[in-house]
Amino acid sequence: MDRRSFLKLGALTASSSAVGACGQTVQKVIPALIPADDxxxxxxxxxxAxxxxxxxxxxxxxxxxxxxxAKKIEGNPAHPVNHGKACAMGQAAVRRAYHADRLKAPLLRKGGKGSKLEExxxxxxxxxxxxxxxxxDGKVFYLNDGVNDALAGAAKSLFGENPAFTIASNHAPGRESHFAAGEAYLDFPSMPFPDIANSDFTLLFGADxxxxxxxxxxxxxxxxxxxxxxxxxxxxxxxxxxRLSATAAACDKWLPVPPGKLGLVALAVAHVVVDEVIIRGLAPSIPRNTLSRWMEALKQYSPEHVEKETELSAEIIKRLARxxxxxxxxxxxxxDDVAGYTNGTPTLKAVSFLNMVSFEIGREKLRIKPRRDPAPDPDLKNRMLGWVGLPQSQQSFAKLKKLTEDMAAGAYNVGLIAHTNPVFDTPQALNFKAAMAKTPFTAVFALFMDETTADADLVLPDHHWLENWSAQIPEFAxxxxxxxxxxxxxxxxxxxxNSLDVIIEAAKKGGIASPYANGEQYLKAFIAKFRAEMLEIPQQLSAVGAWDFLLQRGGWWPSDEEVEPKNPPTTDRLWELKDSLAAPAPAFAEGPNFPFHLHLYQPVSRGRGKGANLGMLQEMPDPITTLMWQHWIELNPATAEKLGIKEGxxxxxxxxxxxxxGPAFPYRGIRPDVIAIPIGFGHTNYGSVATNRGDNPMKLLGLAVDEKSGxxxxRSQKVGVKKAGGSVAMLRDANPKGEYMGEAFNL
Amino acid sequence: MKIFNADKQNDYKWAMVIDLDRCDGCGACVIGCQTENNVPTVGQDDVATGRSMHWIRIERYIEGEYPNVKVRFLPMMCQHCEAAPCESVCPVYATYHNDEGLNVQVYNRCIGTRFCGNNCPYSVRFFNWWDPSFDEATRNQLNPDVSVRERGIMEKCSFCMQRIRRGKDHAKDEGRPVKDGDIQPACAQTCPTGAITFGNINDHESKVHEMVHGKRAYRLFEEKGTHPSVYYLKGGAENVF
Amino acid sequence: MSSETATGHETHSHTHGGGHHHSPEELKSLTELEGLRDSARNKAKADYGDANIYLSEKDFNDDSLRPMFETKPGYFLFVIALASVMAVGVAAFVRQMVVGMGVTGLHQPVFWGAYIATFVFWVGLSHSGTIVSSILRLTMANWRRPILRGAEAMTAFSLMVAGLFPMIHVGRQWRVYYMFPLPNQRELWPNFKSPLMWDMMAISIYLTGSLTFLYIGLLPDIATARDRAISNGNWRAGYLRLLALGWRGGNYDWAVYNKASLFLAVIILCIAPSVHTIVSWDFAMTMTPGWHTTIFGPYFVVGAINSGVAGVILLMIIIRSIFKLQHIIRDLHIDCLGQLQLVIALIWLYFYFCEFNVTWYSHKPEEMAVWDWQWERFPLQLIAMVGGTALAVGLLGFKKIRRNMKAMVAITILINIGMYCERYLIVVPVLSHRDNPYKWTDYWASPTELSIILMSFCFFALLYAVFIKVFPIITMADVKEGVVISGDVRLGKHAVRVQVKE
Known part of the structure; x- marks a missing residue:
């Protein structure tokens, strides 16, 4: 081969391989050589299930x-509450079960109070x-987080015979006000169940x-x-x-209203609506004289009257009513922004009243199907609740407060605390910690060491619900x-x-006879009782068959078809409600140097501090602030500027x-007279992830209660703010400038 | 809406539709994705330097001044662009388009030049700055369907490729084509408001096909010509009250 | 007259300017001119203070080879200092490889940071050497002669240093061979559509070319050094003998040598701009606002030459002052380089003007985001970037400044600080404030990155320091050629120095 042909061949090879490389050939073989699902x-x-x-x-x-x-938690598609969907906290639950901080053995203070917890x-x-x-001597109390589960039911059935026994719950604040309002309308203490899915227009009164x-x-x-x-x-x-919460962000419009004044808005809207109903002759199902009585009660709540106090113009209120x-x-x-004030219950009633009138108008227009509200058999639900724990009507902060006071007075000899952390998440003014110290012996069922567990005399590591047998009546069904x-x-x-086994066994050792040898028997007996009432469970099934049937489904609920209420609410009942139509002024825990309203809130998917020990949830950016791994205090930028406060x-x-x-976070979506702080931060003893992350805002709360519901x-606390000196870097996901550039960048 | 490469007749061309009118920013998709795909949590220090690794994130934008403030959520994940800018720049074919419209990332091939990340206008590619740290306990939860990525490589939303494959396997076992709704990525399955819909856009009966041709459909940075496979339905409305 | 009369190897009997094959007529005119030459010499001395041009060849060889053969203790201290700083950088790199890229300050979306900025800086710096050398060779610029070697060596070494950075920067160094087009049965080639592949190829071609260019240019000088090493019994004789490839300085040697250098000069001149264009395409080929612009190719090339010429000037001044070579690398050379720098700097300012004006005028939000961020976050760097070159333009017009070595050191350092800032500002602000405003960030280089960047400067200095000790740093053959092919021609009353072209 001479030089010339060598060069020619060389050039040919080089160019053809270059062309080939740039062409489609390689791309065609790549998916085979480097498989996509490698x-x-x-x-x-x-x-x-x-x-x-x-x-x-x-x-x-x-x-x-x-x-x-366990690898992944998904929603149960057949379940009436969530229809196959799940929230962040629920999906992170597997990580809670497989958590390095899980308690590994029972811990006991062998030397009594003051000694160390030992395995x-x-x-x-x-x-x-x-x-x-x-x-x-029967002086036992049982305290949980308000879950109506089998453990609560077992505790009640084991110790409940003795009048000295108390069962209480440490639940999210404001719940009992909903029950109180619900009772007034539905004859049944239930969370209101507005049919949002089928409505064209939803007015959220501080409902996060x-x-x-x-x-x-x-x-x-x-x-x-x-x-x-x-x-x-x-x-x-x-x-x-x-405050413009994450819920408000999903809404079309946020209208700032002064704290505690939402009842006035509700009644003003009701005023416009009832007025129109009378003028136009709508809702013939409501007797006219009933209407005129309502109008009489609503007279002082005309939009023009409340305009000034609610800072909403009469025009806007009328538009809201349209x-x-x-x-x-x-x-x-x-x-929460209704239930969290001292006038919570009357305000909730005002909102429910608005719903009732709206329902009658809609029914008349045949634009809505009657809803399953109230339940076809409210009594059954109440009885069910009774079987598995504390009837909802008895769950109240008042009861917890009384329990704490009694504990501090030494009224109880043994305390059983299950899956709740009152030392951390109740107002520190309640001083549950001191009350616990006064109780001679407290046993805590827990998964992790936390503030309450650390103060217990006996720590009983419980199963995570993924490892456990139990039953539960959901609070909000x-x-x-x-x-x-x-x-x-x-x-x-x-x-x-399993805590169910432990409590039955310990009670037996303590001389309390139980018909059940263990938790499993308790549950089976419970199911049997349940079947006797619930005719929808196939009756031909044997006990074992029915058990399997329920386990496969994950529980029991009525079939999903719409049910016509047996007794649709009568207008007579509505008439009786005229007494409820009032919006009393809220009372605030004022002070000379406290110009701001304290607005505590539960951040998305972190609970009241329960989720704080999961890195995954800590790292999930808060929807509003986009902060991660960090606590923050929100205030209006104008307020911040006035006080000379910058972010961080x-x-x-x-x-x-x-x-x-804590670090300041100026946020436009908050009234200038409000300081908002998420709860659930500031753990002092909750594993390495959660401990010392932020400060506990429960320190700020007094013990003001809603007079009607307890x-x-x-939300009735007033606070002052001052600079503490120093600043910290804010761990934001959103860029502080870029977050305002969405429109400019067509995002 | 014109679909890029629509004439290319494959059985499957996966697409996702996100209805911004439904998204409430709850973050269920973020955790759903993280648990499904073994996405590590990076910790406070790395978060501080902007290294969080959520394959899907909820972007939050603020408009207006008090009291007329509007806060919007925008779920953002790999857009699986048909004309993906990240693909052409990878020197080793660690990311390329497969014939089902997926922008795939092959972890074993990646050498970590991070060029793809630089060419992604959506900032949805994530780099493993460290070896992932899953403690002994957490490892029990890791999804065996998906590999855990080592340090030095890029990763990103895969449209839950493992679920796509399982869905196709199941359909094949039953001797039928994949039905609409058979396959759901973790985010779509969990989204409480139903804001995320996933499906085969080449199936003209599919839900995504219908939604994509609706009036509200648009794609992010359409002017850049990347032809994303993720469609957004515009949220909000005029004269809300 | 052909240049073959310039001897490559050492011939002590010869004095400067002596030619062999002169015809009688030529000899006669030379004798006649002898007196005039003396006066011209005196005049040159009076005018430029550098009558040293009439050095004897021995003196010239002695002086040129002194840096190579004579080593002071300070040199070892210097090398040890460089090596120890480098050791820190190497340790930092090993840690980065073992622990992960997390030790850098990089994060999403700033996936490229100080490493890539430094990479571009070094590639840029490499541009002057060979490109200047080949341009000057091709245009027969006479003043080029003593500085060629230094410039070419700078190219080779800065390219070697630059080549380290992509390796340091990737996430999985142990898989970097995936990028190499290794023939394999599966026909699995790398993606030739990726600018990174072009980049890798361009740089490896450029490095190969530059090394060859450097080596070919070295041949006659290696022979000279070899002869001296042999006669002195120096240890260098071993490798010099090998590398001299048996150079004898015969006609054939020179003919091949001349052809090869000319050929390589042409090739290098073509490769060099393409290399930096391709480096610019690493950025311009993306769709990132602030990167995606057609100006980037020439912009990078001119920027590279700007930074490179400044680098050459700086190095030359350092070398001549350390090794006392002011009579070989004379003020004249620095002056001429300064003029070149002035031209390049002017073009560079023009590019700045184009870039800024276009960005600002169109006022596209995504580009203005980068613009605003630059001014907010990097005002000093921006001032340094434009100011360094603008200052050079303002000052280099004056001969006094061009011949003031302190001023030239300051100006060239300022230019290169500005150029480094420019590289940094191309890479970092664009990425940190790119299309998606939600993910805008800031970026700080970590101690690891800083120590590795410092290591790169030390590595360059070390390579250069070693080079000076093993090869002649002055392009001796070229200088001698220049002497041989020039003479004084009488035009009327005046004697004029002329250059004979080949």
Missing amino acids: GVNPVEGRWF TSCMECNAGCGVIVRTVNGR VTWDEAIKVLGEKISKA VFESDRSPVYFARVFGDSRRSRPSARGRFIYLGS PFIEEAPAVAVAG PGVPVLNLVQPVISPFTAAR DLITVMSAAGSMT ALAW
């Missing part, structure tokens, strides 16, 4: 397991608890329904359905309240009685024991009850 290895998992116990909402879930390990065997732990129970633990997933679902699932109309949402008259179905939903069953999905991760500056918030410090009026 590293993807779909494993067939086993799915189990169970029920999420992370909060009180009671979602049904299905859990995927592979080789005995003991289960036999010893149960023996000690039994001894204490036998000597307790996607954030509170009422049932964020349920509300999210009906929100989506209202917005875009109906071809007829796009559901519109208006949020009234003092959909209730013209475009029903329209509904109003009340939430959409108008129907729902029974959730909890079954073990994974083998226990630690040497914990450490500020101290003071109230008559106490003070706390609920903690946690």
